[in-house]
Amino acid sequence: MNTKRVLTGMRTTGQLHLGHYVGALKQWVEVQNTGDYDCYFLLADIQALTTHADRPELLTTSVRDVVLDWLAVGLDPTRPNVHFVLQSQVSERAELSIALSMIAGYNEVTRNPTLKAELKDLGKDATIGFIAYPVDQVADIYMVSPTPPESGDKLLVPVGEDQVPHLEYARVLARRFNQKYGKVFVPCEALVGEVGRLVGTDGQAKMSKSKGNTINLADDAKTVESQVMKMFTDPKRIRADMPGDTVNNPVFIYHRAFNPDKDEVADLAERYKKGRVGDVEVKSRLAAVLNNFLDPIRERRAKFEREDLRELLVKGTKAAKEACVPVMQSVREKMHLVYPQ
Numbered sequence: 001m002n003t004k005r006v007l008t009g010m011r012t013t014g015q016l017h018l019g020h021y022v023g024a025l026k027q028w029v030e031v032q033n034t035g036d037y038d039c040y041f042l043l044a045d046i047q048a049l050t051t052h053a054d055r056p057e058l059l060t061t062s063v064r065d066v067v068l069d070w071l072a073v074g075l076d077p078t079r080p081n082v083h084f085v086l087q088s089q090v091s092e093r094a095e096l097s098i099a100l101s102m103i104a105g106y107n108e109v110t111r112n113p114t115l116k117a118e119l120k121d122l123g124k125d126a127t128i129g130f131i132a133y134p135v136d137q138v139a140d141i142y143m144v145s146p147t148p149p150e151s152g153d154k155l156l157v158p159v160g161e162d163q164v165p166h167l168e169y170a171r172v173l174a175r176r177f178n179q180k181y182g183k184v185f186v187p188c189e190a191l192v193g194e195v196g197r198l199v200g201t202d203g204q205a206k207m208s209k210s211k212g213n214t215i216n217l218a219d220d221a222k223t224v225e226s227q228v229m230k231m232f233t234d235p236k237r238i239r240a241d242m243p244g245d246t247v248n249n250p251v252f253i254y255h256r257a258f259n260p261d262k263d264e265v266a267d268l269a270e271r272y273k274k275g276r277v278g279d280v281e282v283k284s285r286l287a288a289v290l291n292n293f294l295d296p297i298r299e300r301r302a303k304f305e306r307e308d309l310r311e312l313l314v315k316g317t318k319a320a321k322e323a324c325v326p327v328m329q330s331v332r333e334k335m336h337l338v339y340p341q
Contacts, residue, residue, distance in 0.1 A: 002152035005323075006031055006191060007141050009042025009087070012062040013052060016069040017214040018290075019198040019207040022257055027158050027193040029074045032082050037156065040144050040320055041075060043067070043313070044087045046094070047137070050130040051122075067309050069217050072301035083316035090143060090321050092328040097132075097139035099331050103176050104135045114166065138170045142185050143324040145174075149186045156191035164190045181334035184327065196257055199250050203232035218301060221291045228254075228287040233279050240278035251282055259289045 008028060010020070032039050043066055045059050052058060067084060071077075077084045087093065109115070112134045119126060129136075146153040157167055167190050174185040199205055200213030207214045215227050231251050237244035246252040246269040255265045268285065271277040332338050 002150070002154065003146035004037045004154040004156070005144050005146065006037040006039045006156045006158065007042065007144050007188075008040075008158050009044050009085070009140060010066060011044045011048045011050075012059060012066050013048050014058075014062050014209055015065045015216045015218050017207050017209075017216045018254075018258075019200075019214065020069075021073060021217065022196040022198050023160070024158070025070070025073045025075070030193065031158055031191065032075060032079065035079075035081060037081065037154075038144075039082050040085050040316075040323075041070065041077075041083065042085045042087055042140055042320075044140070046088050047133055050127065050133050053127065053129075063313075064309065065218075067313070068301050068304055071304045071309075072217060072297045074300075077312045077316055083319040084312050085320040086313050086317045087140070089313075089317045090324055092321065092324040093139055093143040096143055096324070096328055096331060097136045099335060099337075100139055100142075100173055100177070101132060101135050102335075103180065104138075104173060108169070108172075109134050112169065134169060135173070138173050141170050141188050142174065143327060144320060145185045145188075145327055147184055147327045147330050149183055153186045155186045155188045157188050158191045158193060160194070160196075161192055164192065177331075177334075181331075184330045184334060198257060199253060201227050201231045201250060203250050215290065217294065217297055219294070220298070221294075224290050224294065225287040228283050228290065229280075231283060231286075233282075237279075239275075241275045243275045244272045246272050251279070251286055255282075255286055255289065258293050259286070 008024070010016070010024070016025070028039070028041065031037060043063055045063055048059055048062065049056065063086065070084065075084075076082055110131065115131070115134055118130075122130070141155065141157060145155050157170075159167065167188060171187045174187040178185060178187075198207060200207045200211060201215065202211065202213040204211065204213055215224055219227070228251075231254075233251050234244040234249050236242075249272075252265075252269060252272070255268065259265050264285070268277060268282055272282060
């Protein structure tokens, strides 16, 4: 039997928002529901310290918030193929990260486009942990690599088409290790889905809690309505009877992502482009759409808020640890990190 595994995750820095749903969670639920893969969903609490090291006490709350959001959107760790993994509790994963760092080049790591973009926004001296996290993310992926690798084994990472190049470095390190020391890793592959993107409610390219431009999965109906009514639209449209842009308009971007009534979206867009509908009507409909979408998520979250979630993490983390132990044993043997005979 071939082994097929999926590894993906999120930093635990607080409640998740609609951008997380469109950009990741929707696809994760679809992958889980196929039943074709062992899915390891990683709560990256160590990597959260790359930006939250001065407030580590928030991690406990953040881990629970992320777990609640995952459960609320339909991820189900009671399935035998689904595991919620707390990163910090898999010590072998941290050891694997150190081992991989010995074959990772500083210049190639600092060329990582995501790292370069985040360095610009950091606003302070970057820690070694921050600089090294591209390698640490590679360790996340390969801690569940089928070992020893056999023909037909798969290790998949869910991404959108535009993110496929970002996985190449993980493939580079796997091939480098296999060639240098011997075969241990199954080079990961992208599991490509229709992963979308949402702009912030203020029209900025990225949702950010610090900018206050998010709609969280846990927000109540009044908060959602308030955020929607403050949303940016077309800055050039100063009156309702003026033609407006719907392509780059955040309100219509959200309509296209969440409104199931495509005829209504088309009608609103057509009237908006002709100056026959105002922002208030378009936003009011969006608020109703988003609250209809979030109602069952809120209900599930409320149910799980009353439960002790620790056992779900213990069980999932144990599964990841069991997968990682043979990986790390092979790495030690190949790198001669064992007691001499």
